[in-house]
Amino acid sequence: MNKTMGEIWSLFGSKIASILVMWAMIERYMPRYFRALTDRFSQKLDKLLNPYIEIKFFEYSGNYMRSNDAFSAIENYLSSKSAAQARKLTCSATRNSLVLKVDDYEEVIDELKGVKLAWSLRKIVPVDKSFSSFEKIYYRLTFHGRHRKFVTKTYLKYVLDEGKAISMGKRQRKLYTNGGGEYSDKIGKWSHVIFEHPATFETVAMDPEKKKEIIDDLNTFKNSKEYYAKIGKPWKRGYLLFGPPGTGKSTLIAAIANFLSYDVYDIELTAVKSNAELRKLLTGISSRSVVVIEDIDCSLKLTGQRKTENEKDETEDGAVGVVKKQVEESKEEKKTQVTLSGLLNFIDGIWSASGGERVIIFTTNYVEKLDQALIRRGRMDKHIELSYCGFEGFKVLARNYLNLESHQGFEEIRGLLEETKVTPADIAENLMPKVGNEDPERCLERLIQALKNSKEEATKKIEKEKETATIESSGEDSPMEIGDEVKTSDPKMKNKKKDA
Structure with a gap:
């Protein structure tokens, strides 16, 4: 009797199922050496069928x-x-x-x-x-x-x-960060964008001698693989960039990355919850990279225990309970935050050898607040101060923004720059044309006026400081203005004031 196709497939399926059940039982109870023989046979069969x-x-x-x-x-x-x-x-x-x-x-x-x-x-x-x-x-x-x-x-x-x-x-060079992206909540995962910052050493407004010193140091580092191996040190170089805000620290970092053709890893420490997570993150950094931690002084866990202004005011006002609660919360939070030793272990410890050809850069506006163990030579090998704009820096900015190599107003600007403190960011803002085809003459005039205003403000500030110092040295009380409150620690005086 002829069987239908459905019956044939049903019979075939039941036979296969029976064979699989029997094979499972044989695998479970057969001796281990016999199982090894069957494994080798299946591997050879697989090689024969799939070479x-x-x-x-x-x-x-x-x-x-x-x-x-x-x-x-x-x-x-x-x-x-x-x-x-x-x-x-x-x-x-x-x-x-x-x-x-x-x-x-x-x-x-x-x-x-x-x-x-x-x-x-x-x-x-x-x-x-x-x-x-x-x-x-x-x-x-x-x-x-x-x-x-x-x-x-x-x-x-x-x-x-x-x-x-x-x-x-x-x-394509990349700019990596641990503070965002699709995998920002995954431990040790970096997200990235294409790094296209246009800064170069030709466009950085700084002293030419200091600029040449940095370029020579980078060239020496880049070509010293055998030397670092010879002296038994990891192939890395540390830079500490410090100075007032607006002096070009971030721009210099971009220029260094472009000069070396390295990727940039910008570490957001506030997004890292433990030393273990930091270690996992940092070991994911590739070779030929610039590792950046900007404004490192803003992390309390890395610069020691410092009270904030709010905490100081609350202590002076006697709000002990509030301060105590904040301290307890800070201690609890500290259990899940990166410590100074955890960061140092990667920069200069046993984990520093986990990758080669790296430039590690820290930036800060207040270098005096940093722990000396963090910035000592050997960790931050080169300390670079980025100060206020000088005349050579101004000439770079004038060339960048106005395409001017010289001008009759340059000498006046030179004198003003020697008498006042202005950052390159302030200079650039005044040189940038405010409308599409603004005349360079107007840009220079605007800069000169801004420098004069800054000089006048600085002079007034100095005169006021001298006046205050004279009053304090003579022992005279400064005149009290209407509405000023008398500060006293005597509770009776405070009560009298309230009754009044």
Whole structure:
């Protein structure tokens, strides 16, 4: 009797199910050595049926999510191949060009010395959405098993060398941060944008001699890999930039990154909750990078215990309960914050060797508030003070903003700059044209007037300070204005004042 197709498939399915059940029972009760034999047999059968080998190159490696230099090199290498072959591409734009990359799961065929290989970009998407789970991105290389030796000995070295060579020329440099982005809530995860800051040493307004000193120091560092290995020190250099606000610290950082062609990692310490998280974050920083912590003096946990102005006022007014509560909350918060020792361990401790060719930069407006252990030589190797604008700095800004190399008003500006303290940011604001085609003459006139006003304000301030000092030295009380309150610690006097 002829059976229908449905009955045949039903019978076939029941037989397969029976075989799987029997195999599960055999696996459970068979001796361990017999199970090993079956495993070897299945592996040989798999090689016979599928002779291709796969190698995965993940974007991050290890438990500390350290950037994989091989992944970046492969990405650069495939960018030239994917534009000509792939049907699905992703595009990103820079100031000077468009960068095309292979899209997810799109395959690109490469060939070297007659050997064909296949590349594809893939993802491992986590099933759960837990705190520590996120997508893992990797490049997969597939090739025939008979080419194993050629791939491991020759081809991979060729790809990595070519990728690094491309990165030196036209790669997109990135600005990383831990304070935002899609994965900002994931420990050790960086988010990034394309770094396109236009600052260079030619446009930085600072003393030419100091500028040359920094450039020479950077060149020496960049070419000293063998020297650092010889003396047994990690290949890194620390810079401390300090000075009043508006003196160009951030601009100098951008100029350093552009000069070295390094990526920039801007660390937001307030977003880091523990030393362990900081360690995991910092080990994810790639080589050839500028690591920046701006305004480090603003973190109480790194600069010692300092009361805020509000706390001081509350103490003077006798609000002991409020201050005590704030201190307790501060102690509780401190348990989950980065400590000075945790940061120092990465900068100059055993963890400082976790990456090479790094420039670490701290900035501060108040260098005297920093712990000396943080800024000593060997950690912050070079201290650079960025002060108020001088005449040489002004000439750089005049060239940048007005395209002027010289002008009859320069001598007057030179004299005013010697008599007053003005930041490069203030100079730049006055030199910038306020309308589309504003005459450079008007910009210079506006600057000269601003410098005169600043000089007058400084003179008045000095005269007032001298007057106050004279009154204090003579022992006379300063005149009390109407509405001033008499401050006293005598509670009886306070009560009389209230009754009145």
